[in-house]
Structures are given as C-alpha cells and as structure tokens.
Amino acid sequence: MCGIVGYTGFQDAYTIVINGLRRLEYRGYDSAGIVLENKNANFSTAKTKGKVDDLVAISENLKGTASVGMGHTRWATHGVPSDRNSHPHISNNGKIALVHNGIIENYDTIKKMLTEKGYTFKSETDTEVLVNLIQYFMELDANLDFPEAVRFALNEVYGAYAITVMHEDFPGVLVVGRLGSPLAIGLGNKEYFIASDASPFVEFTKEAIYLEEGHMATISLENGVDIRSIVDNSKIIPAIQELKLSLEQIEKGGYEHFMLKEIFEQPKSIHDTMRGRLIVEEGIIKMAGIWDHLEKFTNANRIIIIACGTSWHAGLIGEYLIEEFARINVEVEYASEFRYRNPIIGNKDVVIAISQSGETADTMAALKLAKEKGAFIYGICNVVDSSIARITDAGSYTHAGPEIGVASTKAFTAQLTILSLIALKLGKHNGSLSNGEFMKLITELDHLPKKIEEVLKSTHDLVKNIAKDFVNAQNFLYLGRGYNYPAALEGALKLKEISYIHAEGYPAAEMKHGPIALIDENMPIVIIAPKKGHYDKIVSNVQEIKARKGKVLAVVNTGDTQVSEMADYVIEIPETSECFSPIVASVPLQLLAYYIAVYRGANVDQPRNLAKSVTVE
Ligand code: M6R
Numbered sequence: 001m002c003g004i005v006g007y008t009g010f011q012d013a014y015t016i017v018i019n020g021l022r023r024l025e026y027r028g029y030d031s032a033g034i035v036l037e038n039k040n041a042n043f044s045t046a047k048t049k050g051k052v053d054d055l056v057a058i059s060e061n062l063k064g065t066a067s068v069g070m071g072h073t074r075w076a077t078h079g080v081p082s083d084r085n086s087h088p089h090i091s092n093n094g095k096i097a098l099v100h101n102g103i104i105e106n107y108d109t110i111k112k113m114l115t116e117k118g119y120t121f122k123s124e125t126d127t128e129v130l131v132n133l134i135q136y137f138m139e140l141d142a143n144l145d146f147p148e149a150v151r152f153a154l155n156e157v158y159g160a161y162a163i164t165v166m167h168e169d170f171p172g173v174l175v176v177g178r179l180g181s182p183l184a185i186g187l188g189n190k191e192y193f194i195a196s197d198a199s200p201f202v203e204f205t206k207e208a209i210y211l212e213e214g215h216m217a218t219i220s221l222e223n224g225v226d227i228r229s230i231v232d233n234s235k236i237i238p239a240i241q242e243l244k245l246s247l248e249q250i251e252k253g254g255y256e257h258f259m260l261k262e263i264f265e266q267p268k269s270i271h272d273t274m275r276g277r278l279i280v281e282e283g284i285i286k287m288a289g290i291w292d293h294l295e296k297f298t299n300a301n302r303i304i305i306i307a308c309g310t311s312w313h314a315g316l317i318g319e320y321l322i323e324e325f326a327r328i329n330v331e332v333e334y335a336s337e338f339r340y341r342n343p344i345i346g347n348k349d350v351v352i353a354i355s356q357s358g359e360t361a362d363t364m365a366a367l368k369l370a371k372e373k374g375a376f377i378y379g380i381c382n383v384v385d386s387s388i389a390r391i392t393d394a395g396s397y398t399h400a401g402p403e404i405g406v407a408s409t410k411a412f413t414a415q416l417t418i419l420s421l422i423a424l425k426l427g428k429h430n431g432s433l434s435n436g437e438f439m440k441l442i443t444e445l446d447h448l449p450k451k452i453e454e455v456l457k458s459t460h461d462l463v464k465n466i467a468k469d470f471v472n473a474q475n476f477l478y479l480g481r482g483y484n485y486p487a488a489l490e491g492a493l494k495l496k497e498i499s500y501i502h503a504e505g506y507p508a509a510e511m512k513h514g515p516i517a518l519i520d521e522n523m524p525i526v527i528i529a530p531k532k533g534h535y536d537k538i539v540s541n542v543q544e545i546k547a548r549k550g551k552v553l554a555v556v557n558t559g560d561t562q563v564s565e566m567a568d569y570v571i572e573i574p575e576t577s578e579c580f581s582p583i584v585a586s587v588p589l590q591l592l593a594y595y596i597a598v599y600r601g602a603n604v605d606q607p608r609n610l611a612k613s614v615t616v617e
Pocket of ligand 1: 308309310311312354355356357358359360363406407408409497610611612613614
C-alpha cells in the first residue's frame with residue numbers, strides 16, 4: 001500500500017526521496033509524488049499517475065535543489081489513480097503539504113464542514129481534507145504551533161493513518177503521526193529519515209525509532225526528534241532499535257525478479273526459520289514464545305487462527321497439523337470475517353494471527369477484538385517489530401528475511417515450518433505424539449531445506465518449459481486432498497495474483513460437486529498427488545478428469561507411475577510425510593505461476609491492483 005519517504009539533513013533530498021520511493025515500490029502503488037522545501041523555504045511539488053520512473057521524468061529538474069522533502073507512492077482508495085489524486089496534497093493557502101497512508105473514515109463530514117467555511121478541494125481524496133483541517137486549526141488560532149495544529153487535526157479524524165507534513169513557514173521541520181499504518185524514523189548523523197519501513201534508509205543508518213500507535217513526532221535538525229502522544233501531547237521517550245536489515249537482503253542479487261530470488265531462497269529461509277529452534281540431536285524443539293505458554297495452548301478451549309490471503313492458507317495447513325499432532329481443536333478464520341461477525345471468544349481461547357507483513361489491517365483489527373475479549377494472542381510474523389508482532393502476547397518470527405515480491409513465497413513456506421514446529425512441540429508436550437513419531441517427524445523437518453534445494457534443481461527448467469504451454473490459458477483448476485487442499489488454494493492464488501489468469505483451488509473430492517462441469521480439453525488442472533495422502537482417491541479424480549479430456553499437470557513423488565501415466569505433464573518432487581508435502585509441493589507451483597506470468601509480460605513483483613501489506617480494510 002502507500003509508501004512514505006521523508007528526509008531532512010545535508011544530502012540531496014530529491015535523490016534520497018526518489019531512491020527511497022523505489023525501495024517502497026514493492027508495497028504496490030499507482031501514482032507517485034514529491035515535495036521539496038527549496039532554499040527560499042518554498043515548496044516545489046511534482047506528482048503523477050504511474051510509476052516512480054514517470055515521476056522522475058517530470059521532476060528531474062528538482063535534483064540538487066533541497067535538503068528537506070518528502071515523497072509518496074499512492075495505492076488508490078478515495079478517487080481513481082490520477083495526477084490530481086496523487087500525493088502530496090497542499091492546503092488551500094499553499095503552505096502545508098501532506099502525504100498519507102491509510103484511510104480517514106470521517107473525511108466526508110469534515111469536508112462538508114470545511115466546504116461551508118469556504119475551503120475548496122481539487123481531489124477526491126480523504127488526504128486533502130486532512131491537510132486543510134490543519135490549515136483550519138492554524139487559522140482558528142494564530143498562536144497555534146504547526147505540530148500542535150497537526151495534533152488537533154489528528155484528534156478530529158478516525159480511521160487509519162501514517163502521515164508526514166511540512167509547512168513553508170516552519171522550514172526544516174517534518175511532523176509525522178501514526179495510527180494503524182507503520183512509520184519508521186531513521187536516526188542518522190546530522191540527518192533524519194522517515195519511511196513506511198526501514199528499507200529506504202538502510203544504507204545510511206542502523207538506528208531507527210518505530211513510531212508507536214497514537215504517537216506523533218516533530219523532527220528537525222535543530223531539535224532532533226520530539227515524540228508526543230496525539231491524544232494529550234505528553235512527551236514520550238522512544239525506544240531506539242538497531243536495524244538488522246542489510247542492503248543485500250533488499251536487492252535482487254542477480255535474479256530477474258524478487259519473486260524468483262525469494263523462491264530460490266527457500267532452502268535458506270526454511271533453515272533460518274528452524275535455526276536454534278529445532279535441535280534434532282537432543283530431540284527438542286525450543287521456541288521461547290510457545291515454551292513459556294505451553295499450558296495456555298494445551299489447555300485451550302480451542303485455537304483460532306486468523307489471517308488473510310496466503311497466510312490464511314498457511315493457517316489451514318496449521319489446523320491440520322495441530323489437530324493431527326496435538327489433538328487440540330483448531331478453527332481458521334478470515335480476519336476480515338471474524339472481526340465483523342460477533343465471534344464467541346473468551347479467555348480460554350488462544351488466537352494465532354499469521355501475517356507476513358505484520359501490518360495487515362484486517363488481521364490487526366481481528367486481533368484487537370480477540371484481545372479485548374480476553375483471548376491469549378500469539379503472532380506468527382515475518383517482519384520484526386511490525387504492529388501485529390508488537391500487540392501480541394507472545395509469538396514466533398518466521399525469520400524468512402525481507403519478502404519484497406508482492407506474491408508471497410518464502411514467507412508461506414516459513415509459516416508452514418513454524419506451524420509444524422508448534423504442532424509437533426504441542427503434541428510432544430501433551431503426549432498426543434509418541435517420542436518415536438516425534439523423532440521421525442523432526443528428523444524429516446530438519447531435512448526439508450535439502451529437499452527444497454533438490455526440488456529447485458530438478459524442477460526449475462522443466463517447469464519453465466511447461467509454463468510456455470499455458471501462456472494463453474484463461475482458467476485453471478488446482479486440486480489437492482488433505483494437507484494439499486490448502487496447497488492447491490495457494491497455487492491458484494499465486495497464479496491469479498501475478499498472471500491474471502482465473503484460477504480456483506478445490507479439495508479434489510469436491511470437483512464432482514460442481515467444478516467438474518467446467519472440465520473440457522481447454523481446462524488445465526493442476527493436481528497435487530503425492531504418494532502419502534489419499535493417493536488412490538486422487539488416482540480416481542485424475543481418471544474422472546481425463547474422461548472429460550481435461551489437461552492434467554500432476555505434481556507427484558519421484559518414481560510415480562499411476563498418476564504419471566495418465567497426466568499430460570508431470571513434475572516430480574521427493575517423498576515426505578504427508579504433513580510436510582505442501583512445503584515441498586508449493587515450490588514448483590510458485591515457479592509455474594512465476595513463469596506463466598513472465599511469459600505473459602506481467603509485472604511479476606508488482607502485480608496490478610495489489611499491495612504487499614494491506615493496511616486498509
Ligand atoms: O502480510 P500478510 O501475510 O498479513 O498479508 C496477507 C495477504 O494480504 C497476503 O498473503 C496476500 O494474499 C499476498 N499477496 C499473497 O501472495
């Protein structure tokens with residue numbers, strides 16, 4: 001979603017802001033803009049529909065003109081992507097500039113009030129209302145300081161926001177605030193950076209403050225960073241974090257796309273997820289988050305997993321894992337549904353929130369609701385110190401490293417790895433899992449990175465070739481049974497996200513209850529058919545498809561004959577226990593989606609309309 005970059009210091013603000021916006025491109029956006037405070041303390045603004053390159057094309061003359069400024073990539077919510085609706089938005093008096101990530105829900109009421117007072121609006125955005133509300137407060141009381149006027153305005157709005165504001169009469173000052181959307185302040189030597197995440201300033205400083213919910217900050221070279229509560233202006237002493245992020249992690253490292261790089265990183269990311277947690281020689285799983293709260297989990301009424309998108313698919317597999325190995329009742333819910341359906345939940349329930357970004361607005365809101373109702377909240381996040389990670393009672397980071405491609409790949413397999421560890425740990429602890437079985441499974445889990453490495457080697461060229469045959473496909477069905485039903489859902493989601501081909505995932509047995517009507521010689525069907533996991537039933541499903549001339553692409557275990565003989569395309573993966581097979585099977589499906597999208601000329605890392613972290617409802 002929208003990205004914010006701000007800078008005050010001694011370097012060229014244009015270069016810092018533009019490079020920073022490029023780093024945030026992965027978040028998904030449709031327009032971009034910049035405002036700089038030039039040497040005479042006047043604003044120079046440029047904004048346009050399109051990409052950062054389009055912005056550069058109209059603004060290069062601003063290079064070298066300022067050492068204070070801010071920029072924005074917009075993901076449209078209120079009003080279509082257009083030059084007018086792009087940020088920054090400027091107040092009616094031309095003195096205040098504002099960039100915003102999030103949604104001001106009561107903007108309409110405020111807009112009416114301001115319109116009655118003579119304010120006019122050039123855009124359809126909620127953001128333009130907020131910048132004029134700040135002007136309004138400053139006009140109401142001529143003695144009001146700029147940061148104080150921002151604070152007054154923020155107290156009038158509800159919704160979600162991360163904002164950065166500049167005022168021509170307050171040169172060198174950036175005012176920021178956050179509620180619901182993330183914002184980090186990088187602390188350099190005689191310079192400060194502002195960004196939606198730390199990637200825009202990682203090469204300049206290793207120290208950052210992550211602004212907390214309901215806090216704002218006034219930043220200037222003169223007075224440093226002054227953090228206050230938006231509600232009552234009380235002073236806040238911030239925690240300074242040391243950034244673990246490296247430049248290498250956020251660059252493509254020779255791959256054509258981040259997505260491909262991230263697919264190939266999976267042997268390492270899965271290994272990193274298990275590192276220090278799975279100690280096979282000692283026969284133990286050490287996970288601080290779970291360790292300290294084992295009884296909460298094993299005595300829980302039920303575990304509710306809440307998530308969205310790919311993380312929700314991981315949650316479904318988590319349900320299978322925890323129910324099978326720990327015999328604890330698990331339910332999986334879309335966060336967006338959970339929060340609005342008045343769920344029955346209490347202090348005997350454990351809620352696990354899964355989120356790569358740790359910023360997903362729906363998941364965050366569902367968590368807050370569960371917390372209010374007294375449930376114990378556990379987070380599985382990839383982004384360290386993200387909002388969800390910070391409000392949970394305990395949790396485990398997936399440690400997959402930054403995931404930049406909008407389509408989640410390595411974060412998904414890392415989530416499955418964490419869920420496997422949790423299920424096995426709980427099963428061992430409550431005696432549902434025998435020691436022998438536990439040892440067998442953890443040994444296998446430990447071998448997964450090696451297996452994924454083999455899969456990447458043996459399937460990459462093959463899948464790349466197969467993908468060519470499906471470039472013009474209009475629809476796809478993905479089928480799987482048991483643990484591989486969610487893997488089928490995830491395979492279908494990957495394909496539709498980046499190639500824009502319609503794809504649906506189904507439990508293979510459900511095919512006969514409807515989707516079978518779609519099958520003809522033009523319908524490709526991806527079927528996940530490992531040996532362990534209802535293989536005979538899958539064989540029957542493949543027969544049913546072939547009887548209707550469907551084109552079958554089967555993911556089978558090495559040496560398979562029965563399904564392979566019937567399938568039109570065969571991708572072999574090594575055998576694993578059924579519970580880990582989605583981790584292995586997902587890899588060729590990610591490659592398939594990737595290459596189909598590449599051949600169709602799609603923007604794989606930044607698919608249309610999608611955002612990496614969905615910080616609005
Ligand atoms: O950051 P989160 O895991 O909370 O994000 C949830 C979904 O928005 C996300 O998984 C989305 O479906 C991805 N684009 C999947 O590739």
